[in-house]
Amino acid sequence: MLARQQMIDTIRGVYENYGFVPLSTPAVEFLDVLSGSAGAEAQQSIFRVTNPEHEELGLRFDLTVPLARVIAQYSERELPRPFRRYQVAPVWRADKPDKGRYREFIQFDLDSVGVVSEIADTEIIAGMCDTLGALDVGGYLVRFSSRAVLNLLLAFAGISAEQGVDVFRVLDKLDKVGVEKVRRELMNGYVDESGDTIRGVGLTSEQVDRIEQFLAIKSESRREVLTSLRELFAHVENAPAQIDVIERISSNLYVLGYGDDRVSLDLSIARGLAYYTGPVFEAILTEAPQFGSVFGGGRYDDLVMRFLGQSIPAVGASIGVDRLLAALTQLGKIGKRKATARVLVARMDESLEQEYLAMTWELRRAGIPTELYLGTAKGVGKQLKYADQYDIPLALLYGGNEHAEGIVTVKDMVAGRERAKPVADRKEYLAQRAGQVTMPRAELVDGIRRMLAELE
């Protein structure tokens, strides 16, 4: 929770800096709102909810459908456009639970609604970069392409719009099954290892050649990809205008300092969802590519249509918070802190309770998160074990001796754990060896602050 909260706070910081505003919607929506937008698979995964009025209700399965409902519900006078919102909230899917796949999980969505300009798309991509940078994920790459460019490919290869849907579905498997199988599935199909028949889309060899020419356009330089694309589609109608759109996105990104090392134009990106209509983007962690896309989105100009009967252009992206957290944890990029407290004040002597209270509040009022041990253990050993279990880095020990001498003993739990407990030289032990230092009672706050600074 601490790591997740830290992640969410960081992401919120980026988007509030971008001027996105938070939106909260109820967990429960009318079932027809939810199921009308869901594919067959998603429909089955909706948790049904019963209220006293016996209306048909369900728990939201994403944050985009509630957004579209809100946009349809509030007029432009009530909710001026563009409406640029972020929402971080749990969603529920009654899928089969699996590793990293929960029935309740957190999504972080951001969307700009009522935006035509491709500057909105540029901003989403830049925001993805800034978010991943702020989260300190190490290497990342935002790959983008465009549904409009894929439609040019259909024209270029002489593929109908109906066949196109199947073509994109097959191309989406490229990473998983490889070029050869994709080629065969695009043509006449094949029988796989387990004996299952994979039906073909029915393209000709020439059509598949043209698709392969398109996919062969690869470069680390967005400028080079654009040049090759213009050459390939030189005779395709509308191609210059569509390519201009992604060129402007690319060029604006260069202006803002998002170079080829962070954003690539990757024509193999299609994104699964049917509702995208323009640019699509996804981010991968270059140090943990096995986690796949941790942050993805695109332009969906027609989604609100279903509710409003009116097209409202929109573009957005979504972070799978729990998947990204799993990746960052595996990469060691995010600490698994168990405690908020930095100091545990042990209670060693009942007659000194008011002193323990006073020290605890002194530290808290100095902004140092501090816990006063409130459990039932009397012995200092058990109290130190408690600090250890919660990874509280410092323990404050103040017994009769310290009281008499006007000092406090502070135990560095990390150092104490790493070194064997010495028995020979008590003085040295107290001084440093087991991570214990003493300081005058009056210098408590400054002393603790210094020790915490050293631990960072």
Add this chain to the structure above:
Amino acid sequence: MLARQQMIDTIRGVYENYGFVPLSTPAVEFLDVLSGSAGAEAQQSIFRVTNPEHEELGLRFDLTVPLARVIAQYSERELPRPFRRYQVAPVWRADKPDKGRYREFIQFDLDSVGVVSEIADTEIIAGMCDTLGALDVGGYLVRFSSRAVLNLLLAFAGISAEQGVDVFRVLDKLDKVGVEKVRRELMNGYVDESGDTIRGVGLTSEQVDRIEQFLAIKSESRREVLTSLRELFAHVENAPAQIDVIERISSNLYVLGYGDDRVSLDLSIARGLAYYTGPVFEAILTEAPQFGSVFGGGRYDDLVMRFLGQSIPAVGASIGVDRLLAALTQLGKIGKRKATARVLVARMDESLEQEYLAMTWELRRAGIPTELYLGTAKGVGKQLKYADQYDIPLALLYGGNEHAEGIVTVKDMVAGRERAKPVADRKEYLAQRAGQVTMPRAELVDGIRRMLAELE
């Protein structure tokens, strides 16, 4: 949302400083977990949920029951005690919706589990004070008493434990119906204005006199209340030990600087919930007492018993975030910010788009939340109206003239709204009158920062 989020962040800050750790639990719990802990009324208010396995499930109606379930589920080895957690999350109750009474609302709970020492109770009270202070609510008063002291009252007045439950229920109405009606209900009952019969508890006149002697103990000084209480209960068995407990709480609060002006010992506090076993507390806003208790809690040593068959001492409190927000909004203590952005960059001239982008990112990278206008309006008037609708305080205007002169014009939306638009002296207008200032393009960030500082 912005105001609520700011509130929640402030409260979180206080409790993380106290060393409480965040807990998250699923929205959906097994129905028997929920309904076993709910009273009859609460049971009816549970939203039922259906999963593919057709198990009996429901949405949580509070955060205490999920905490008790977690404590029962994880052993002390997995979740060392004391476990001091906070949780801020929505809860659902299928009640009749009303003003300020929603079916989904946010609760902020904090609890210490596995704590015997009354220092834990002291800490909850101190935390309530620090929270209300940090939220800058103006005047507040935390009132506390103890179920144990109320039990002494039963002994003092010769009331049985069975009758006691009814007595506390009637006393809880004191604020609402007044002394005379409470007196009559405690004895033989009465017929109210609408002709309904209010059944009496059946106490004797002498018993009610003794209750009134107890309730007559009132003072702004906790010390005085304790002295009077000791006198009144001088001959009641166990009284000294029980009064010692609240005296230690009071005395520790004095040591920590929580004086009589912030925490009062108020013997009329009973708290409705049946599961409290020791100290109980609630906070009111002295400037808005009509909102009642905005933050309340108590010690409940037996609640976990139901799950674990073993008593685990615990103490906690809960803030009704939405009710407190309503109170703070009415008191004008919390701003209704509509935007996160502090600056709107208007798009006035297509040929300058890359300049707008560059300025937007310059400001963002300097930590100034900035929005680039992404809507469809071309005219600057409509773009300024948009800034006005979202209460964005500054608008950055940069057209052909500014570009030629190497300056930017910044419009102070608040000043611009307050003053009539002047027409006579264009120079002065540009300089100050309508809240417009110009500054060299190169000094944009510093200039904006200065203007925002003046607005605070």
